Amino acid sequence: MQLPSKYFQDIKLLQILVKYSNSDLDIEVENENMWKELNKIFPNNNLLEKRMYELNNEGIINYEEIGEEGFAPIIIATIKKETHFFLTELIEKAEIEVIETETVLKDLLTFDPDVLTQNIEKAQNNLTSAKKEAENNELLKPILKPIEQIEKHFKSVAAVSQIYDDVYKNIIRPIQKEGEAGVKQTVKWAIISIIVSTILSIIIGNWKSLYELL
Incomplete structure (x- = not known):
């Protein structure tokens, strides 16, 4: 089993998008801090853009870049209920990995x-x-x-x-x-602590935002 979990990248990505979304579900794409946090997960901007479009195509978020070549694009991005459902599903899968990892190590x-x-x-x-x-x-x-x-x-x-x-x-x-x-x-315990703390931070830090999406 690979560690950290293959789900963590998407969990952290969606966590950040939820964190920087407003009450209208619009993602604050002009917020530089958001992009700094995203770049920690995706140091390669092309890979980040690719994943954002993939999530858009999968119906998890809305993401679109508008503009002419050579100019900075206008980014339109929002989260939606599917974002919450997908994030919940990823967390559940990560929890299963925690249990499996504990069992193997035990x-x-x-x-x-x-x-x-x-x-x-x-x-x-x-x-x-x-x-x-x-x-x-x-x-x-x-x-x-x-x-x-x-x-x-x-x-x-x-x-x-x-x-x-x-x-x-x-x-x-x-x-x-x-x-x-x-x-x-x-x-x-270092591995398990990382997994558990990541999941808990997502749930606790974004509980209100996630609840509002229901």
Whole structure:
């Protein structure tokens, strides 16, 4: 999963547009502070313009540039109810990503490599037994080749397991021992904090504006 969320750019973009819109839903395009904030998200003005037109075509906002080539265009832009609905949908998707990320990280931090090693060894022993039986039985000899192929795969899995075991012992296990207070200082909690704070800032900072669109 990519972090920060692929939805964040649009969430922040729409947040800024809502922030700089008036009671008539017109976006204050003459406000330089708005463009400064937008340029932090889209340093490339061409990409910003492209995304604004895409949102216009998708019916999320109204956006149009009028003017002759070589002259600064007149920009007409407004938000609408669809802006709120789309923003809400993006926030919900971002929240789902937060939960999925927490689950993945929790599984990673609580995973016991010893169990994996035991399961691999058990499966390898079963394969060895099956191979011996196949070698001593003419009827079972056709399965020798598949067994050998499976054995090769298990060697690869065992190698990966060994690498993970080193990572577990040197990185993950020390983090586990620190407890939750210590883990909060790690990348896990840094990532989650960024996601949650971004979503909360959008909801709290623009609740009144969003509510008026309903």
